Structures are given as C-alpha cells and as structure tokens.
Amino acid sequence: MKKRVLGLVALSMLAMAGTSTAQDDPIKARETLMEQIGDAMKVLGPTAQGKMGYDAAKVSAALTTISTNAADFPNHFPDGSIGNSDALPAIWENKADFETRSKKLSDDAKAAMASVDGGLDTFKPAFGAVAANCKSCHEKYRKPS
Ligand code: HEC
Numbered sequence: 001m002k003k004r005v006l007g008l009v010a011l012s013m014l015a016m017a018g019t020s021t022a023q024d025d026p027i028k029a030r031e032t033l034m035e036q037i038g039d040a041m042k043v044l045g046p047t048a049q050g051k052m053g054y055d056a057a058k059v060s061a062a063l064t065t066i067s068t069n070a071a072d073f074p075n076h077f078p079d080g081s082i083g084n085s086d087a088l089p090a091i092w093e094n095k096a097d098f099e100t101r102s103k104k105l106s107d108d109a110k111a112a113m114a115s116v117d118g119g120l121d122t123f124k125p126a127f128g129a130v131a132a133n134c135k136s137c138h139e140k141y142r143k144p145s
Pocket residue numbers: 027030031032034035037038041066085086087088098101102105130131133134135137138141142
C-alpha cells in the first residue's frame with residue numbers, strides 16, 4: 001500500500017515537472033504553437049489548391065487549431081525571453097501591434113469556419129484571408145531564415 005502511494009506521488013511529480021517545463025520555457029511553448037499552426041496549414045493549403053480531397057472535418061479541425069493557437073501565441077513573450085529564438089526585438093517594442101496581428105489570425109481562422117460547409121468554392125477565399133496573416137507578421141517580427 002505504502003509503495004503504491006509513493007508510486008502515485010512520483011507519478012504526479014513527473015506530471016508536474018512536465019507542465020512546469022512547458023510553462024517555464026516560453027520559447028518552446030510559442031514555437032510549438034507555431035509548429036502546430038504550420039501543420040494545420042499543410043492540410044489547408046493543399047486542400048485549397050485542390051491537391052487534397054476536401055474533408056470538411058479535417059478543415060474544421062485545422063482552422064480550430066489555428067484560431068486557438070494564434071489567440072494564445074502572444075501570451076508567451078515575457079520580457080527577456082528572446083534567447084536564441086527566431087523572435088525579433090520588434091515584438092517587445094510593438095507589443096500592441098503584435099497582439100493585434102495574433103488576434104487577427106485567430107479571428108480570420110474562426111471566421112473561415114463558416115465557409116467550411118460550402119465546400120471548396122467558399123473555403124478557398126476564406127483560406128486566402130487566413131494565409132495572408134503569416135507572411136506579413138513574419139516579415140516584421142521573425143528572423144529571416
Ligand atoms: C502575430 C505574428 C505571427 C503570425 C500572424 C504568424 N506567425 Fe509564425 N511565427 C511568428 C514568430 C514571432 C515566430 C518565431 C517564434 C520564436 O522563435 O520564438 C514564428 C514562427 C513560426 C514557425 C516556426 C516555429 C518553430 O518551430 O520555430 C512556423 C512553422 C510558423 N511561424 C508558421 C506560421 C504560419 C503558417 C502562419 C499563418 C497561418 C503564421 N506562422 C502566422 C509570428 C507570427
């Protein structure tokens with residue numbers, strides 16, 4: 001019995017260690033959010049181009065990921081967290097603009113959900129509006145690769 005309790009304590013400590021790493025490492029947290037946005041675009045882009053069969057459920061799920069992650073993204077830029085990330089100092093100098101752009105991507109992805117049921121014809125222009133957010137923000141706030 002005692003052993004089992006100890007085991008549980010060890011497990012919950014492990015679980016806590018897991019969460020605190022994600023919280024303590026804002027760079028990892030925001031880069032993961034962006035990677036997931038990138039993965040979602042790998043579904044949406046080819047779908048919009050007609051290179052991938054139109055799957056409304058997949059399109060909705062990808063738009064949800066983008067909307068959710070973009071809303072959370074600006075919460076992971078505490079002062080001094082530039083590290084060796086790809087974030088540019090301009091983010092901290094233009095916090096309000098950076099937050100507005102993050103919110104716009106989130107809102108555009110949410111708005112695009114209304115286009116999903118209409119199939120490719122309605123999804124395509126909505127996708128264009130979502131995709132337009134990436135480059136303009138990267139140009140201003142992300143190190144050129
Ligand atoms: C509000 C500004 C903003 C918008 C909008 C934005 N990004 Fe980013 N993105 C960034 C910044 C800043 C980084 C660098 C983060 C870092 O390294 O700390 C980044 C990094 C990335 C990365 C690399 C993640 C990694 O592992 O280092 C990918 C992939 C990415 N973005 C994809 C996208 C896509 C696709 C879109 C459009 C759907 C998008 N982003 C929209 C600001 C933005």
